[in-house]
Amino acid sequence: MDEPLRLTLRSDAVDWPRVEETVVRYLESQRVPAKTTYGARVVVEEILMNSTRHGRVDGRPHEIRLEVRVALPEVALSFEDDGREFDPRMAPETSATEPLEARRPGGLGLKLVRAMANRFDYRRDADGKNRIEIRVSDKWGGAS
Amino acid sequence: MQLTVDDSVAGLTRVTLSGELDIAGVAAVSDSFTSNVVTRRQSAVVDLSGVTFVASLGMGLLVSTAKALLRFDKRLVLLRPQSLVESALRAAGLDTVLPIAADEAAAARLAGG
Numbered sequence: 001m002d003e004p005l006r007l008t009l010r011s012d013a014v015d016w017p018r019v020e021e022t023v024v025r026y027l028e029s030q031r032v033p034a035k036t037t038y039g040a041r042v043v044v045e046e047i048l049m050n051s052t053r054h055g056r057v058d059g060r061p062h063e064i065r066l067e068v069r070v071a072l073p074e075v076a077l078s079f080e081d082d083g084r085e086f087d088p089r090m091a092p093e094t095s096a097t098e099p100l101e102a103r104r105p106g107g108l109g110l111k112l113v114r115a116m117a118n119r120f121d122y123r124r125d126a127d128g129k130n131r132i133e134i135r136v137s138d139k140w141g142g143a144s
Numbered sequence: 145m146q147l148t149v150d151d152s153v154a155g156l157t158r159v160t161l162s163g164e165l166d167i168a169g170v171a172a173v174s175d176s177f178t179s180n181v182v183t184r185r186q187s188a189v190v191d192l193s194g195v196t197f198v199a200s201l202g203m204g205l206l207v208s209t210a211k212a213l214l215r216f217d218k219r220l221v222l223l224r225p226q227s228l229v230e231s232a233l234r235a236a237g238l239d240t241v242l243p244i245a246a247d248e249a250a251a252a253r254l255a256g257g
Contacts, residue, residue, distance in 0.1 A: 109200035141231035
């Protein structure tokens with residue numbers, strides 16, 4: 001197994017196309033199946049977006065560290081930030097039975113993450129950092 | 145991310161999206177997509193066959209546009225999404241509010257056109 005991919009980002013200056021392209025290229029270089037790569041990319045986009053939008057403390061930007069490790073059939077995605085405490089597993093998600101006219105913005109992203117994750121862990125450590133670890137494989141969305 | 149609009153079928157807006165509907169892709173087409181679809185006040189078929197990636201932001205664009213059309217009693221139908229895109233749409237439960245069609249005839253029927 002090659003070295004993990006590690007990226008350090010500032011919450012107010014995320015170059016989204018570069019981040020996503022870097023993650024996808026790394027996973028492709030590790031011969032990760034397309035479905036697993038798709039799921040991993042969704043998780044990266046959703047968790048980073050969540051952190052950049054909701055993690056600010058007193059309006060200050062914070063640092064986000066992303067690590068991507070491949071241990072097929074899974075990809076492990078670790079996120080660490082020093083933003084405000086937030087357990088994404090507890091956030092409300094859109095109900096699948098809610099009719100279109102009642103739908104509100106938000107809630108879709110974490111619903112997707114939950115649907116794609118084999119494992120979804122969160123902890124707030126004594127050093128004041130949020131740590132999220134999510135494992136993705138090709139099992140999401142039914143048979144691959 | 146590219147967007148083209150076809151008005152050749154009376155009473156139906158046909159929009160083709162191609163590329164990646166990621167954060168940058170949504171930013172590139174969001175205004176154009178919404179204005180082209182909603183201002184016509186007619187049902188719309190959105191051809192997704194050229195879209196290789198969509199996550200919640202792109203899905204939110206589809207849902208909010210469909211919701212805006214619903215105010216005029218019109219529908220938005222998704223046409224021919226690629227396999228992984230369709231799996232993602234279903235994983236998010238979008239298939240419960242946005243019909244997904246496998247071909248043009250089914251899309252027109254679902255759109256009520």
